[in-house]
Amino acid sequence: MKVKEVAELAGISVRTLHHYDEIGLLSPAATTDAGYRIYSEQDLETLQQILFFRELGFPLKKIKEILHNPSFDREEALEMQHRMLLEKQKQLEKKIRTIEKTIQEVKGERTMTQKEKFEGFDFSHNPYEEEARRRWGDQTVDEANKKTGQFTEADKNRLSDIYRNLTAARHLTPDSKEAQDAIHEWYVFLQRFGHYTPEMFKNLGQMYVMDERFTKNIDQFGDGLAQFMADAMAVYANQRTNEN
Structure with a gap:
C-alpha cells in the first residue's frame, strides 16, 4: 500500500507516517523508483502496535525501543495493551458517571458529595x-x-x-x-x-x-x-x- 492509502486506512496524516520513517520508528518495506513509499502487511501490523502504544500515552522514543527489542513479542504486547486499555476504559467510565452526576446536580436533581465530584x-x-x-x-x-x-x-x-x-x-x-x-x-x-x-x-x-x-x-x-x-x-x- 502507498503512504496515502495507509494514512487513510489508519486515520492518521501522511506527515505522521513520514515522521515515523524519518525517526526510524516505521520505515516502509520498499520504495518505488519514483520515490513512493510502499508498506507491507508486516508494516501495517507494526503501525497498529505503534497506534495502540500511542493511545496509551507511550512516547515515540519508548515505542521505538520496545518494537526494536529482539525479545519483542507481538502477542504478549497485545495482551498487555488489552489490559491497559480496559483499565483506561474503567477510568473513562468513572469520569462519565461523574459528569452525568454533575449535570444532574446543576439541574437541581441531586446533591453530590465533595468526594463524588472528583471520582475518576x-x-x-x-x-x-x-x-x-x-x-x-x-x-x-x-x-x-x-x-x-x-x-x-x-x-x-x-x-x-x-x-x-x-x-x-x-x-x-x-x-x-x-x-x-x-x-x-x-x-x-x-x-x-x-x-x-x-x-x-x-x-x-x-x-x-x-x-x-x-x-x-x-x-x-x-x-x-x-x-x-x-x-x-x-x-x-x-x-x-x-x-x-
Missing part, C-alpha cells in the same frame, strides 16, 4: 513524563517515579483536597492569602515526589498554560484553573526567591 480523576500517573525528562533531566524524573511508586491512599486523598481548595480559590487574585495558602500546599505536595526549586515550580506553572494537554487536564476541575495556578505559582516562586 487520578493524578498519580503522569502522562507527560517525556516532556518532564526533556525539561528537567532523567535523574529528577526517575527519582520522582520512584517516590510515586509509594503513592498511598492518603496521598490521593490529600491531592483531591488540594485541587478542591485550588478550584474554590480560582476566582480570587493569585496573590491573595487564600490563593497563596492553597498553592503552598501544592508546592509542599510536589516535594513528596521530587525536589522542585521555586524556579522549577514557576516553570511548571507556565507549562500548565503553554501546553494545551496540561490546560485541558487541569481545567476539568474548573474553568480557568490552569491559568490561575500558573499565576499563583509565579507569585509564590517570586516571593520565595525574594525572601532568599
